[in-house]
Amino acid sequence: MKELSALTSQCIRCGFCLEACPTFTETASELESPRGRIYLVRSALDGKLNWQDDVKPHLDRCLGCRACETACPSGVEYGNILELARDAIEGQRPNRPRQALLKVATDPGLMRLQAKLSTFLPGHRIPNFVSRFVSGVDAEVDKPQIPSDWHVAPLLAKQVPPVRGEVYLLEGCAMRVLFPRVHLATRRLLRRVGYQVREVKAGCCGAMHAHNGGLDEARERARDLIQAMPDDLPVIVNSAGCGSTMKEYGELLGPEGVSFAKRVRDVSEFFLAEGLAKKLMDSPGLTNRTTYHDACHLAHGQKIWEAPRKLLAAVPGLDLVPLAEADTCCGSAGIYNVTQPKLARQLLDRKMRHIEDTEAEIVVLGNPGCHAWIAQGCYESARKPVVLHLAEMLEASFIGLDALSD
Amino acid sequence: MDVERGWLAELMGFLRPDQVLTGAAARRGYDCDAYTVDRFPPVAIVLPESTAEVAEVVRWCNLRNVPFTARGAGTGLSGGSLPALGGIVISTKKLTQILEIDLPNRQMLAQTGIANKKLSDAVKAAGLHFAPDPSSQTVATLGGNIAENAGGPHTLKYGVTASHVVALTLVTPEGDVVQLGDRVPGGPGLDLAGLVIGSEGTLGIATEAWVTLTPLPNHVITALVAFGTVREATESVAEIIASGTIPAALEIMDRGILGALKAAFNLEYPVGTEALLLVECDGDSAELVKAEMATVDAICRSQNCLNLETAEDEVARQKLWTARKKGVGAMGRLAPSIVTHDGVIPRSKLPEMLDTVYEVASRHQIGVANIFHAGDGNLHPCFYFDDRDPDQVRRVVEAGEEIMRRCIELGGSITGEHGIGVEKLDLMGLMFSPADLEFQAQAKRIFNDGALCNPCKILPNQKSCVEHKSRWRGMAW
Incomplete structure (x- = not known):
């Protein structure tokens, strides 16, 4: 990876990032802005500030949404700066509660167990003793819920074209447990454009570790994943946070990551390139009022704004309405809504105000973190719109929304 | 403590x-x-x-x-x-509300911590905008624009901030709240709003302002013209103005900027390009706008331009603007720090002044790139350097002062829109006589007798600033 000092020196303090930063616009504090944080990191590197006392609290409050990278004219690699600085801070003094949280969030077995156990606890929210342990304050986020199995008639041979190729599909960690239907919908859509999934045993991509000060652990997981998907096939990812990190494996691992990174495709870009839009135009379609939220790691991390919108626009009859501040972070940000409940809640409220303004029945997005958090916001709202992953929504264009709930 | x-x-x-x-x-x-x-x-x-x-x-x-x-x-x-x-x-960053929009009278009341562009965004649907457009307009605040009397590319045609702010709520340096100016133009009384706008926050803190809203033009044509020499670009500007055409914007970027843009965005320009001229013509009549652009086209061709690209639709126009809007920021690719200077000279002296800029920069061994509002002779030489090296910082300051002195010699001024701040305190004496400076100081004392409000700005030799200056000057690292 590049050197932290060189990365921070790219910032010329023009301040163009300020209004793009959700934590700056919420707090109005320079210290909660990208420019401010880079300055603090640079000052700590120069020995003028203390990493733990002066810098860490402000990096902790960063969402890692990278909206600043989109706004930055100087090409500052803020995401890299954040990962390296958090890694340095964590290396000095490990944050045990956060490590425990990461372990639970990225181990499917533990996640499943935890979700099952938590059904015995009262209330919607994760328990306050857990929240206080991690963040010092009461919880805002609901307990994880494992959905019931999805039953849908398998695709018939006459409904799909002949197989023309194979792909890998990242099933991941949390996604596999919390949103199995998204994977099933992705597989059906892949089949609809002539691809089948090469089945492999693979797990977490390491994104959450990379974002939270555990670069070595992220590297370990990245190497395992690359080993599990050795052949020169596209690697399809339906979780924006994972896709973003996997596309940057070259940064994380050096040459061994570069060729793998080139094979990584978000579902939206892959489907658009492989002609799903045309298939969608011939599908029965949907008429619901729908809006689209950009996951930060899809928009700012992978620079993908158009592909999902083009696919949605191809759904016959769909009433697609734009969402204000669509690519502003919802506050979920990996484990942020557990570690920084208050700011996460403020950002969810802001996102929900915009969603309610659209009067949409369906909110479409492409990342599990935003999915669960915005779904909680929708559940708490008066209008209660439904949240669907892009893959679910596009599959529904073929089989109808009712088929999703069976 | x-x-x-x-x-x-x-x-x-x-x-x-x-x-x-x-x-x-x-x-x-x-x-x-x-x-x-x-x-x-x-x-x-x-x-x-x-x-x-x-x-x-x-x-x-x-x-x-x-x-x-x-x-x-x-x-x-x-x-x-x-x-x-x-x-x-x-x-002022918690004062970001728009308080009232008066569409029939094309005015808006806003708190001063709001970003400039948010004002325009709020009335875009009504076909209006807030005309001052500093390059930092997505973030720069209304209050900051008022303090510095900010300009921008389009102020050539539409005027600077002072032309678009009609009334202010000001917290005086003693903490009183007063209303200055009036929503009806040409009202009675002293024009104290006019005095406060551009006073760099030394006469109080503006917390709310009534601004005027300007109709968006119905027709806009943008042209990006490549030249083989900077001189041909600046000569074109002089000729365009002399022809009686007032484009909405006339901006030049030199090779230094093009290098940064290539590094940052992989933007490519015709081989041999030494300068880019961005011209924008706008108005309500398509014929008139087209005629203006035809004049520009003819002049640029007579000056041997290498390439001339025009765009009318929004997306294509914004693409042409990328070079201008992101040019300075892109210089972050060249070095850790930049200082963007701000001098004004008569347009006719542009070619000569640019030669001076290059000469001074090379003598001080500092990288320089130029991006400037050529239409009103407002020059922005950007020095790029490493602020961790005190010697480089010193050379940047010295080179800047040399360039500013030359601006004055050529009949210009040491700031067009960035203000004096602390940067150019020492140069005020070159522009004003001691008596003139003292008169300004007297005017300031009417507002600010105690010297607590934004001390050590604009006027040199203020109490306790001279001895204190060594503590902040060049304190980059």
């Missing part, structure tokens, strides 16, 4: 804890704006949420004899929001 603790306790008597920032990180984070050569930390930063709270903080500063400096987004390029004597930074 005991003093600090005592102050904080008193401030928190009327502000919430999250409205007062202090400690090592806060002091560091607010020790400079986008002008990074000079730095000095405040003791604390306050984030008031109303005019009344701003006034209360200012009254407290007067009571305790604490210097205070207002700060918006901190995008200023002359150190206008540098807390030169420490004290308190009063941030």
